[in-house]
Amino acid sequence: MHPNALLALSAELIAAVNKLDAPADGTVSAFFRQHKALGQRERASIAETVYAMLRERPKFQHLAQSGSGPVPRRLAILAWRGSESFLRGALTPVEQQWLEQVNAIAPETLAPKLRHNLPEWLAEPLLARLGEAGFWPLAAALNEPAPLDLRVNTLKLKREEAQAQLKVVGIDAVPTPFSPLGLRVDGKPALHKLELFTSGSVEVQDEGSQLLALLLAPKRGEMVVDFCAGAGGKTLALGALMRSTGRLYAFDVSGHRLDALKPRLARSGLSNVYPAQIAHERDDRIKRLAGKIDRVLVDAPCSGLGTLRRNPDLKWRQSPQAVAELQDKQRAILASAARLVKPGGRLVYATCSLLDAENEVIAGEFEAAHADFKRLPADDVLGKAQVERAGELVENGALRLWPHRHATDGFFAVAWERAA
Numbered sequence: 001m002h003p004n005a006l007l008a009l010s011a012e013l014i015a016a017v018n019k020l021d022a023p024a025d026g027t028v029s030a031f032f033r034q035h036k037a038l039g040q041r042e043r044a045s046i047a048e049t050v051y052a053m054l055r056e057r058p059k060f061q062h063l064a065q066s067g068s069g070p071v072p073r074r075l076a077i078l079a080w081r082g083s084e085s086f087l088r089g090a091l092t093p094v095e096q097q098w099l100e101q102v103n104a105i106a107p108e109t110l111a112p113k114l115r116h117n118l119p120e121w122l123a124e125p126l127l128a129r130l131g132e133a134g135f136w137p138l139a140a141a142l143n144e145p146a147p148l149d150l151r152v153n154t155l156k157l158k159r160e161e162a163q164a165q166l167k168v169v170g171i172d173a174v175p176t177p178f179s180p181l182g183l184r185v186d187g188k189p190a191l192h193k194l195e196l197f198t199s200g201s202v203e204v205q206d207e208g209s210q211l212l213a214l215l216l217a218p219k220r221g222e223m224v225v226d227f228c229a230g231a232g233g234k235t236l237a238l239g240a241l242m243r244s245t246g247r248l249y250a251f252d253v254s255g256h257r258l259d260a261l262k263p264r265l266a267r268s269g270l271s272n273v274y275p276a277q278i279a280h281e282r283d284d285r286i287k288r289l290a291g292k293i294d295r296v297l298v299d300a301p302c303s304g305l306g307t308l309r310r311n312p313d314l315k316w317r318q319s320p321q322a323v324a325e326l327q328d329k330q331r332a333i334l335a336s337a338a339r340l341v342k343p344g345g346r347l348v349y350a351t352c353s354l355l356d357a358e359n360e361v362i363a364g365e366f367e368a369a370h371a372d373f374k375r376l377p378a379d380d381v382l383g384k385a386q387v388e389r390a391g392e393l394v395e396n397g398a399l400r401l402w403p404h405r406h407a408t409d410g411f412f413a414v415a416w417e418r419a420a
């Protein structure tokens with residue numbers, strides 16, 4: 001494809017995602033479905049350019065004020081992540097000169113908001129929480145693409161075996177630093193056609209999500225509930241930890257998301273998972289199981305701000321108002337899910353949010369109202385689950401993962417044991 005045609009397509013897609021009226025990943029997938037002729041490398045150049053623009057949108061919008069021509073084209077030029085020579089082939093002499101001028105601007109001369117590229121309502125609490133020394137590395141990490149992590153289905157094979165099988169097809173992977181179940185893959189190879197993937201031997205899953213499953217640590221033969229199972233990323237990890245024994249209920253209010261679990265479940269070889277759509281957190285099905293469950297995971301609906309490396313549009317689509325509404329849901333779901341836990345059983349509340357408002361605040365309120373739930377030190381629990389250097393992952397007894405410190409998505413999780 002001619003360089004200018006590729007740049008024009010990037011600009012077209014930038015104009016579409018920049019409306020911020022729908023999740024960017026859906027807009028990008030729909031665009032590629034409409035442009036079937038694009039090759040893998042062309043798709044990668046377009047997608048990476050669009051995501052780079054979303055990550056540093058304030059900076060690029062500021063820089064795009066100079067220059068000429070349609071703004072989406074200027075943004076595509078500034079955020080371009082394909083080959084440089086290709087870009088040069090697309091630019092007019094005037095654009096080339098403009099780009100050189102913009103590239104000569106020293107980043108440190110830009111205003112702070114154009115360096116961290118976070119909305120003020122998000123930057124403020126993070127700066128207060130982490131100080132300058134933690135905030136700037138976090139902001140930088142959030143503006144980098146996430147690595148590609150796999151969870152090995154240990155029902156089917158060992159981690160070293162999966163690593164060796166990847167090597168055979170030319171894919172380098174190393175063990176994840178903390179999770180004993182994970183491999184971190186070099187680059188972004190296409191995996192979905194590999195036998196290793198189609199046979200359910202590996203699933204794509206961030207190391208942080210693997211650690212949440214290890215914090216719940218369900219055992220063989222237990223009754224377990226994954227209360228907000230969604231498409232079942234954590235369900236599959238839990239089912240394998242139970243060695244496909246016992247009973248694992250995968251609940252969610254979204255039938256559509258549970259449908260996405262089904263093919264993954266079929267690949268996984270698990271026979272202990274029972275997906276069920278519930279109407280809301282006080283559904284009769286939940287009431288019937290009250291006090292009967294050994295371990296309950298609440299992977300609560302949240303702002304998703306811990307996943308900005310993958311979903312950078314979220315920082316422009318979320319709002320303090322939305323966070324306040326999510327808090328109400330989180331309180332209600334956690335209170336209902338807690339009723340399921342039998343005496344001596346375990347409850348885990350987790351989010352992929354960076355905000356204390358969705359994490360410590362919700363956990364603290366729950367503890368204040370539920371004296372029979374005692375916080376378990378997450379480092380002890382994770383250490384027992386063969387997690388390396390578990391002490392580095394824990395704040396105030398809770399699991400707290402940060403992209404800049406742990407190279408995972410941002411996660412929070414607290415485990416409680418109900419008094420016997």
Ligand SMILES: C[S@@+](CC[C@H](N)C(=O)[O-])C[C@H]1O[C@@H](n2cnc3c(N)ncnc32)[C@H](O)[C@@H]1O
Nearest residue numbers: 228229230232233234252253254281299300301
């Ligand atoms: C963070 S996502 C879950 C991701 C999933 N656990 C995974 O690992 O792939 C939160 C889920 O909570 C579900 N949800 C929202 N309100 C709910 C409710 N009242 N009861 C149960 N699930 C709910 C959403 O549909 C969404 O799938």
